[in-house]
Amino acid sequence: MSRSTVNRVLLGLAGVLLLAGGALVLAGGLDLYGRLGVRMPHWWPLTSPDQPVLSDASRTRWSGEAWWWPVLFAVLGLTVAGSLWWLFAQVRRSGPGSVPVPVATEGVTLRVRSRALADAVETETVALPEVVRVQARLTGRPKRLLLRAAVRLTPDGDPATAVDHFHAGPLAHARTTLGRDLPTDLRLQVARPPGPRREASRRVV
Incomplete structure (x- = not known):
């Protein structure tokens, strides 16, 4: 797989995730669910303008577990490492200019x-x-x-x-x-x- 193909796939996935997240936040912030009479599941985030994106229960659900913080830092570290790898791959030339x-x-x-x-x-x-x-x-x-x-x-x-x-x-x-x-x-x-x-x-x- 060429570098340009990888770039398109990564940018496409990032665009889909950002679009979905933005649509979710917009729908909750504008109270579209209430206006349209749509009842979302109890676990669905941000269903009204007064509801935070992450509730207190969601933020502290696993904080007392021994595995939570190591897994959290590992995921964040891999995300940062992957982002830096992608950035350096764009800067590095595959051949002489x-x-x-x-x-x-x-x-x-x-x-x-x-x-x-x-x-x-x-x-x-x-x-x-x-x-x-x-x-x-x-x-x-x-x-x-x-x-x-x-x-x-x-x-x-x-x-x-x-x-x-x-x-x-x-x-x-x-x-x-x-x-x-x-x-x-x-x-x-x-x-x-x-x-x-x-x-x-x-x-x-």
């Missing part, structure tokens, strides 16, 4: 954004025969780059031919741009409707 490219003029340093180079690889790859979709990104460090590419082919696509075309076209041009070798992890997906997809992975060096 830019990479140097050779130029003929001495004393001049030229750098290109790694995303721009990956976009160029995607644009050239999707134009190859039998290619439906492609995603590419650069990972690693500037001196030890790795190009990761996921290519989806048409149902009649040939993985071996696609690898040859990718090696001779987009990958060769990316290596020429960088002026050095670029190890590549290429993943191919071949759609085989109505049967299951066949997947193949190989490293191009």
Whole structure:
């Protein structure tokens, strides 16, 4: 699961919980249950404007139990640790922001954004025969780059031919741009409707 997918799932869950909590507080604060004549269960929180979100009984129900405080602090600690992990994961880059490219003029340093180079690889790859979709990104460090590419082919696509075309076209041009070798992890997906997809992975060096 990619980081963007995890972010969407976490944000979606947080949004649902906040929306549900906000609707619950709003309904109780506006006395909607009383106005609509709806009788909620006795354990339902906040059924009227005069009722606190947490009653005294709810706040002190387990405070006398030996397990309550350790469990409470453990849950709070895990929540804080998970939040910090998620925050640092957003800040940390999965690859270099830019990479140097050779130029003929001495004393001049030229750098290109790694995303721009990956976009160029995607644009050239999707134009190859039998290619439906492609995603590419650069990972690693500037001196030890790795190009990761996921290519989806048409149902009649040939993985071996696609690898040859990718090696001779987009990958060769990316290596020429960088002026050095670029190890590549290429993943191919071949759609085989109505049967299951066949997947193949190989490293191009």
